[in-house]
Amino acid sequence: MTDDILYSVRNLSVDYTTRSGTVRAVDDVSLDIKRGEILGLVGESGCGKSTLGKALMRLHTGPAEITAGELWFDGRNLMTLSDGQMRQVRGAELGMVFQDPMTSLNPVQRVIDHISETIRTHEPSSEHLARQRAEELFERLGIRSERIDDYPHQMSGGMRQRVMISLALALHAKLVIADEPTTSLDVIVEAKFLDLLRELREEFGLTILLITHNIGVVAEVADRVAVMYAGHMAEVGDVEDVFDRPLHPYTQGLLQSVPNISLTEADNLYRMGGEPPNLVNPPSGCRFHPRCPSAMPICSRLAPHLQPAVDEHFVHCWLYEDHPEKEMPTVKAEG
């Protein structure tokens, strides 16, 4: 494991126990997050990206459970930590920003209490010092420091999302997992927020995992992108590589489905055939094969592996992997 990798997920599986059976929402996923990068994690609703995000912090309770895998964070396997040790890691080293800023702050607590509580959970610090630090953070994030005593409902969505960021920054978290942080913000606030993320990355050396279904957001801010489909990692690579030369048929379809202003009335937006699979009873082999335009006989029988097609560009598809049973020749992607 090289030193420039901050978080390394190895063969992670997360199961949900439901009435209709066990749902493997994340199936044997491996992923590396490099120090100081913004990694975009994209995929359809229900593909397991939020589940993966929560699993990285071991936040799951109730029906969800991590059933296999290792979570190597900064040289430690988080799976081996006790609950108490894990609490020390959460907030201090791993931060999370949630989808809906409207509901991710406690409505009966002042903003300052959120921050000072976070600081004092992890460090012995006086109320006064915690407040000072919170004010500095607010100043830095562009919130007037007198708003620090407000209740969450007195703030706008963008401000609340910045408060959430400040909670993660209060203790200098190394990795911030942002789970669809801009979904409920309008485009102007969204753009400002993304700018802020980039600035913070440079200023604090922050590593950010940006979970979103918005391809445009990823293209805008991310360095690398990981595409998930039905609990599997479909494709991982540099944003430019993946978006300019998508290898996986799912990524290709996904990119063609993005609405574009230059689209004329004559062009129809690409619509991917079929429906996302039911994960209680997933398709055999590659989970994408029922919807795949270039499916082969082997796709329905065996699952491919996530392999580098070109350099750092990983893909999970039989088109780019050799197998004795395969009838068609393996495609060699041009570098």
Add this chain to the structure above:
Amino acid sequence: MAIPQDTAPEQLPDATSWRDELADVGFVRRLLISRHWYGPDWWFVAISAVMVVGFITLAIIPQVFAPYPYDTLVGPRFLAPGARPDLPVLVVRSDSTAKELRDLAAPANAPRPTVGVLLGVPTAGALNQEAQKIDEQLKNGAEGLRLRPRIERFDTLKATLQALEDGQVEAVVVRQLEYEQIAGQFSGLRQGQPITGDTATAGGFLLGTNEIGQDVFSRLIWGTRIALIIGFSASIVALVLGVPLGLFAGYSSGPVDRLLSLVMDSMYAFPGLILAIAITAVLGPSVLNVIVAIAVLYIPTYYRIVRGQTLAVKEELYVDAARSLGARSMEILRRYIFPNVIPSVAIIFSVNIADAILTGAGLSFLGLGLPPTIADWGIDLARGQRFIQTAWWMITFPGLAIMLVVLAFSMMGEGLTEIFNPKLRER
């Protein structure tokens, strides 16, 4: 690198100044400017609040409002509300200087005064008793006066009064109301003071007296105290036990939750009063036992509400967010879940007090729970029901009092629901 400034339109100082001001006002003012007050229900809360404050005042200082102690026999039995007691009264000739019985006292060697009474009515007994009492006091006095009246009995009231007018007796003791009816026929006579009892009771009793001569109104006011003590204490005990159990069960939601819910649901399935009867029957009569019995009855109410709310709040994003920041479970319960659950508890608390008062009254009506020496509406109801055909006031007024207190607390609970939590309107 440009620092993003706080200049989104809704955050401009001018646009937000009124909001900042609104945030700065105190709790009371915010309560007053709450827009629910402008709805049709403001009077609802206002009336109930006045009633509740009134009842609490009565419970704290009943001696200020009650004319008599609750356990003293102050008047005749079964006196209707507003009716005057028919006291034995002294009647003398107009030329006599005597005003009350004491004025008839004479030196020990002088002849004893003759006092006439009507045959077959208890005035003679009262006269004897009072005269003896006064005589005892006079015996030790320096004037050497004694009061030992010779009692002469007559067959009719008219004959008695005629004897007085004729000078046959020095004074007569007759019933006041009977005398007043025929006083016009005897112009030479003058009415003195009643010979017995507190002259203050001569005007009658506001809500009448009960079967042993206690003042119904005073007992009503003293009864407020025990009603509110039972209502408040039982509700507080139920709250103190039910809320933490509900929080714990809702948050852990494991086998402990299932077990606790089973126990609570089976308690809830009992008809309330029956369970309370069973508990007091086992524990025996005392105020504390009544409180315990009623509290046990209402623990499931708090448990169920709090558990349900906890289950809902637990799934809120801010709880996840708190956990992602490394908060401990206790901290999440205390700072995130509890404050978001407590408003609904406050509302059921008020309605619960009303319920507890009702149940307490029911228990003592059945003769269980409170010891009979306590002034309690339920006990008064139980005593009054035997005389419901002759003394309606004995049972009507305690019943009204119970109804008013229950109404006041329920109304306040409902009103607070409307103001604080429109979502709970269905409950």
